[in-house]
Amino acid sequence: MRILILGAGRIGTAVAHMMADAGDHRITLADRHFGHEASQLAPSIAQITADAGDPADLDRIMRDHDAVLAAGPYHLCPVIAEAAVRNSLHYFDLTEDVRSTRAVSVLAEGARTALVPQCGLAPGVVCVMAHGLAHGFDQVEAIRIRVGALPAHPTGPLGYAMTWSTAGVVNEYCNPCEAIWNGERREVLPLEGEETVILHGTTYEAFNTSGGLGMLADAFDGRIRTLDYKTLRYPGHRAIMKLLLEDLKLRDRRDLLEQVLEASVPTTDQDVVVLSVSVDGMVHGRLTRKSWTREVGARDVAGMHMSAIRLTTAAGVAAVIDMLAAGQLPQQGLVRHDHIDADTLLANRFGQHYA
Missing domain, CATH: 3.30.360.10 (Dihydrodipicolinate Reductase; domain 2)
Structure with a gap:
């Protein structure tokens, strides 16, 4: 799967590192600025400069991708989700913000791709x-x-x-x-x-x-x-x-x-x-x-080296993305937590970090 990760912070870079190391996903990391965490990543991870709050910029960078992970500020989640629906990408986020999730849920109605909010640690x-x-x-x-x-x-x-x-x-x-x-x-x-x-x-x-x-x-x-x-x-x-x-x-x-x-x-x-x-x-x-x-x-x-919160959050969303790519989750509309089988998640190569 061709995955676009928006946000080159501690979680975004951890997900990029995990999934690129697995070897069967193509990862692109996008942010306005790249810090120390991004400099540690493998050359196979493409890094592009973009503004996740700019719809036109989102349309530009979402081309040639299958899925997008919103790994930046929670208030940008609805903007990114709307762009994902517009460009027919699967959408994932990590937010705990209730209003953002409600906005994503509305966007999922009738969407041709899957929208999967709150798939980090808690919620997740x-x-x-x-x-x-x-x-x-x-x-x-x-x-x-x-x-x-x-x-x-x-x-x-x-x-x-x-x-x-x-x-x-x-x-x-x-x-x-x-x-x-x-x-x-x-x-x-x-x-x-x-x-x-x-x-x-x-x-x-x-x-x-x-x-x-x-x-x-x-x-x-x-x-x-x-x-x-x-x-x-x-x-x-x-x-x-x-x-x-x-x-x-x-x-x-x-x-x-x-x-x-x-x-x-x-x-x-x-x-x-x-x-x-x-x-x-x-x-x-x-x-x-x-x-x-x-x-x-x-x-x-x-x-x-990953802190515990970085590891558990990144492993949670990486496992869910992996499950969707494997056809183990619904492929369109809102994907809720009850759609995700607990045993399958824990058995996943990324979910095994919770063992």
Whole structure:
């Protein structure tokens, strides 16, 4: 498959590296500017300068490609998806932004190609796993998803490091969160719903953040009592963020909050991604729970060192693109998480990074 990747950041370059190394996809990477990550890529990956926010530029670079991955800012996803439909390309993105996904879903109606939003980590792989676990139940009562992208060696009271987009973190901490509670679909406040979670011997705090459910709320609306997504952090993190966002009112100054976090919170490639998906429901008349948990650390992939969040996000979307190329997904219209078989995804050569 001839794949155009828009965005030469950490995720875009990781997907390009993984898929080019597999040897049976032709990869083109496009961005306005290319940094250090792009300089490490193999010569077989074409690099072209383009503006993903310019429809005319998108039409120019989409020629001679079969699929496009939007790996840049979430607000560009609808623009890129519209160009993909116009130029008959399959479309993939990584966004957790609810409005962007709704716009992509509308564009998918009647499209001659497949539009696959939210196919990274969360939303993405964890949503696929939730559907996979739910298949074995006569009646699903509750789905709980907990995800943490954390420093492997936490220091300081925040116990945090910037392992991915600062704008994405601020978005998750500030926007309303979708949930289903007592059978009713509703919006809940970010940073609320605090609970203690113990996974693999480590204690975390969990609280509401936005975007991680993807399209699960649509899929299970009217069919389930409880559905929620919460972020995992080391204890004490939430109280500090609540002080910044609410007491100091930085929720209303997101640009300033981004500047503060980027100036004071270090980045790291020594991270860990902690995943937990659990489903409760009835099986043959008995209340039953099925769970899927993973702890993925940073590692080298085909000669390139990747942080855990970079690896898990890139592996998720690479596996979905690979599955579509192999005819294992619908070839037109909106492709939802329930269209993606969990076992097939994990068995995929890219999905195996979750093993």
